[in-house]
Amino acid sequence: MPELKFTQSQEMLRKAVREFVEKEVKPIAHRIDVESSFPADVFQKMGRLGFAGVFVPQTYGGAGLGQTERAIILEELARHAAGLAMALMTHHLGVEAILAYGTDEQKAKYLPDVATGKKISGLAVTEPTGGSDVAGQLANASRDNGHWVINGRKCFITNSSNAEVNIVTARTGEDAKGRPAFSAFIVESGMEGFSPGREEDKLGLRGSSTGDLLLNNCRVGEGSLLGGEGNGMRMALGLFTKIGRTGMAAIGLGIIRACLEEGVKFARERVIYGKPLAKLQAIQFEIAQNRIDYEAARLMTYHSIGLKEGGAGADAEIAAAKYFATEGAVRAAKRTMDLMGGYGVINEYPVGRYLRDALTTISCGGTSHIMQIIVAGQTLN
């Protein structure tokens, strides 16, 4: 089996992203967490550098790269601001929906703007009835005089207040077996009958907005139907795996690295009993555990993405990576907090934010329980 090795251009890309993140994102990471605000100006800069359309072909204004490069960007971003990484991750869900399922007209109309970050995108599937219970959605759409009329309420939607190009799923009838059929629609901000609703005050990932989207007799043209009638469920599930869970794994990975690096820095600088903390074996164990979690999460994340890029299903591997990286981020943050003693709970240090961010990643893109159900299902079958 070949070693996991990034190409020279991937290493260059990581360096370029890291330079941007350290200069533009690190200085605002604390503020956007405290204020629970999405830094639209920084997102625009990220768009100009190719982050927003990393996997979109250059013909549509993207960078023409792949999911591995996307994961590198998310990892580097989450190293300092997992909330902003979450906003970008969700933007990619909407971008991939149009890229993979859109007509030529839809791609030409939307991709140049979303690939360059001029417009922010998002995917709205979850409803008060549940997120992982995709079939339980109650939002519905019906045909009316050459239009679709959509009604319903979406909740826990990332980028709810910022996205201008929203991919919204709704029930559009029944399939041949009498089961509910769902379709996806491109709904633009400002359309009549469509508006963001309440915004949530989240525990972590506060550099992204999360809230309701309200559809009240929202009329969209036939050209807004995405991926054909009745394909909304398949589309959503595909996006959850290929974009959502891989992205969350990369974000978890970034948080683990943040904990590892902060823990090492603190252990070297903090002197106790006359010597640096790093000299104490108990502290070395904590550092080692963080390193082990990072190495394992890194291998699982990039390996599963490589499998998917190579054409494999990789549902179990991606679910396992999402599970391990996000749970690993919680463990690493807690460990780092323990290692830092009283300083760990002082908000001047970022580790408290890392823990809140890590805890919040668990519920994004399917909880750890759901990930285990997917892994078990794939393993037993």
Place this chain on the structure above:
Amino acid sequence: MGELNLVVLVKPVPDPSCYDRIEIDPATGALLRQGMPAVLNPADKHALEEALVLKERFGGRVAMVSMAPDSASETLMEGLAMGADEACILSDRAFAGSDSLATSRVLAAGIRKIGPFDLVLAGNESADGGTAHVPSQVGELLGVAHLANVIRMEVGPGGSVTARTRIENGYIEVRGSLPMVVGVRREINTPRYTSLMGVMAAQGKPIRVWRSEDLGVNAAEAGMEGSGMRPGKLSRPDYRRKGEILKGSHEETVRRIVAILRAEGVLG
């Protein structure tokens, strides 16, 4: 004036974030760079940015020239990703140990080999050597006007140049015309971030490697033999804090602290 032929002199230097790993050869006094991660000399990125802005305005080409080992190609990719069109590495064992004048001779030979140029830009000084000799020496060797410490520069459509050079208590405004060699300071601009598209484009850009015979530089002009300067004593600064525990009453201790601070020149 048509398109501009722009040359940027760049130097890979040890990554400033790894300065604590720098070793000094006790015999030669030279910095041991092996195994140290290298980055583009920070001031050179400002020179490259200035060249890229001029290229965007007037059109033309930006070539980077570096006297460095073959392995510098990895560092120079950073400049290609920022937008330079090509990189030329002037690499030969005979160049090792060059002082700033010998380095300037090699660089001037590289610039001549590229062909006619309008403007040569360089960082005013390197983060490791820090002599600030090279831009002026290269200008002399090429026989064109040269400026150092440039903090602002405007090129007019006819090739006129207006520049400001930093002096201790202000600046001097200078007018001249191309061709010219200019050493820039960091204040001149903010280098652009490397885009993902730039990273991909860099993969297909040419990196040439020229040896002494390609440049027509003989051994007496470069390397140790061609260098009149030898490094003096180099040593690692001692950053350890001085510690002294004062004993006695509060009044005595305070008097003693004030006396020490006065003796150190901290208090007037």
